[in-house]
Amino acid sequence: MKFEKECRTLPNQRSRFLRYKFGKNISYNTSIVIEISQHPELEIVNTVVNKLMDRHELLRTIFCYRNGEVLQRVYNKAKFKSRVKFKDISGKNKKTRERLFERFTNYMFDLETEPAFKCILTKNGKKKYVFSMVLDHIIYDTESIKIIEKEIFFLYEAQITGSTKSLKTSKVRFSDFVNHYYQHYQGNQLKYHTEYFKKVFNNSPLVPHRLKMKDIYLQKPDNIESNKHNRLDRKTAMKSLTSLDMSKDVVSKNYNGYCFLIPSEISDKVLSISRKMNIPPSIFILASFCFLMKKVNYQNDLIIDVPISLRNEEMFKELVGWLDSALLVRINIRDLSFDSLILECRDIVYEAFDHRFYQKYFAHLGILEKHESFTSCQVNIIDDLESHTTLFHPFHYSSESIIFDFEFQINMFKNGFKVSCKYMEELIQKIEVRKVCDEYIYLLEYQTNRLMPTL
Numbered sequence: 001m002k003f004e005k006e007c008r009t010l011p012n013q014r015s016r017f018l019r020y021k022f023g024k025n026i027s028y029n030t031s032i033v034i035e036i037s038q039h040p041e042l043e044i045v046n047t048v049v050n051k052l053m054d055r056h057e058l059l060r061t062i063f064c065y066r067n068g069e070v071l072q073r074v075y076n077k078a079k080f081k082s083r084v085k086f087k088d089i090s091g092k093n094k095k096t097r098e099r100l101f102e103r104f105t106n107y108m109f110d111l112e113t114e115p116a117f118k119c120i121l122t123k124n125g126k127k128k129y130v131f132s133m134v135l136d137h138i139i140y141d142t143e144s145i146k147i148i149e150k151e152i153f154f155l156y157e158a159q160i161t162g163s164t165k166s167l168k169t170s171k172v173r174f175s176d177f178v179n180h181y182y183q184h185y186q187g188n189q190l191k192y193h194t195e196y197f198k199k200v201f202n203n204s205p206l207v208p209h210r211l212k213m214k215d216i217y218l219q220k221p222d223n224i225e226s227n228k229h230n231r232l233d234r235k236t237a238m239k240s241l242t243s244l245d246m247s248k249d250v251v252s253k254n255y256n257g258y259c260f261l262i263p264s265e266i267s268d269k270v271l272s273i274s275r276k277m278n279i280p281p282s283i284f285i286l287a288s289f290c291f292l293m294k295k296v297n298y299q300n301d302l303i304i305d306v307p308i309s310l311r312n313e314e315m316f317k318e319l320v321g322w323l324d325s326a327l328l329v330r331i332n333i334r335d336l337s338f339d340s341l342i343l344e345c346r347d348i349v350y351e352a353f354d355h356r357f358y359q360k361y362f363a364h365l366g367i368l369e370k371h372e373s374f375t376s377c378q379v380n381i382i383d384d385l386e387s388h389t390t391l392f393h394p395f396h397y398s399s400e401s402i403i404f405d406f407e408f409q410i411n412m413f414k415n416g417f418k419v420s421c422k423y424m425e426e427l428i429q430k431i432e433v434r435k436v437c438d439e440y441i442y443l444l445e446y447q448t449n450r451l452m453p454t455l
Helices: 011-022 042-055 094-105 142-161 174-185 187-200 264-277 281-297 338-353 360-369 430-454
Strands: 003-008 029-036 061-066 069-075 085-088 117-125 128-136 255-263 301-309 324-332 377-384 395-398 406-413 416-424
Touching (some): 003 174, 011 069, 042 117, 094 117, 094 128, 128 142, 174 187, 255 264, 255 430, 264 406, 264 416, 281 338, 281 377, 281 430, 324 338, 416 430
Parallel strands (some): 085 117, 301 377
Antiparallel strands (some): 117 128, 255 395, 255 416
C-alpha cells in the first residue's frame, strides 16, 4: 500500500520504537472506554473511527527502521481504513469479561505493520454496550487522549442525530510539528541550547552520604495525630546506587510502585497558595519533592527530570501525538528555607523551559555519563483538575519498567492528588517506601498550614 508521506520521529517515539524492536517489548498502552446506553449501529461506529483517522495522521501511521533511523509513514486517508470489531460477551461472567478486556488493553502492537491503536465494540448486557479504544504510547500523550475522547463524542452524536455541525479542521499536521521541533537543532538555536546545558552541568553533584539519615521529624501541626509507626525513623531508607543512563529505556529486574492519595484538604491549599504566589502548582510540588529528597537521601544537589508538554503554541493544541518533552533541572537546595526553595525552583524551571525542545535523549546523553553518584529522579505532574479521582487506600504494585532511580507521578484532581511512586528495590526497601510517602504528605500538610495564614 502506497504511503502519503514519510518523516522523522521525535526522540521519545524513537526510544519507544527501539525498545519495541530490539529491547524487552512490553505493552505501553492506555485505553478509552465509553459506555453506550442504546443499541449502536456498528457501521456508525466505524464511520466515527474512520473520520477520526482522517483528522489525525498518527492514527494512520506505521513505523519503520532504516539505516539506523526510525521513520514514520503516514498513509492516505482513502486507502487506510479501520474496521471496528463487535463481540457479544453478555453471557460471560464478570471475571471472564475482565480477563478479555485486560487481554485487549495489553495488546502488543506490531508497530511496523499496523496502526498503533485498536477499537472494539462489546455487548456487556441486555442494553449495555461498550466502545473501547486502546493506543500505544508512541502516538499519544495525556492531551491526545482528551482530544480523542472529545472528538469521539462529537462525531458519534453528529452521526446519530444527523447534525450538520463539524469539527474545526486543524491547519497543521503532526509531521509539521516534527519539522518545527527539529528547527531547534540547527545553527544558533543548537548553540544556544548546548551552551545552556554546559553551564548547568559543568560539574558533578557531590556524592551523597546515603548510609546516614538525618532526624527528619517535622514539627507536628496541631491537627495531625501522632502516628509514629508510619513516620521515618533513623533507619537507612535509601541505599547507594550508581545512577542509570536516563537517555535509555532501562528495565530493572527489581522494581516496585506505591500509590497513595493526598487528600483535598491538603491539595486545595497547595492550589490556593500557588495562586497567591502567582506560580504554577507544579513549582510548589517540585519544591516539596526536593525538600523530601534532601531529608530522606541526604542530598542537596539534585538533578530532576520534569516531563512537560510542547503544546504551548496555539496551532499545536489540537494535535494527536506524543508532544511531550522533558526539563532536566538541577536544583541545589543548600540551606534554603522552603519558601526560598519555591522561588529557586521557579527561576530554574523558567530558565530551563526556554530549552524544552532540546530533550534528554540528545542533550543529556553525554552530560549524565560523568554524573555517576547521584540519585536520578523524575517528577511527572499531570493536570487533571477538571476531573475527580476515585478515593482509595494506599497500595503497593509491581511496575513494568523504570528509567529513574525514584519517580513520582502526581495527577492533580479536583478532590485530591493521586501519587504513583516508582522505585528501584536496590535504592529503597519496600518496607520503607510507605514511610517516605507518608513523610511527603506530612511535609505538604505542615508547609501549607504554615503558609496559608501568611499569604
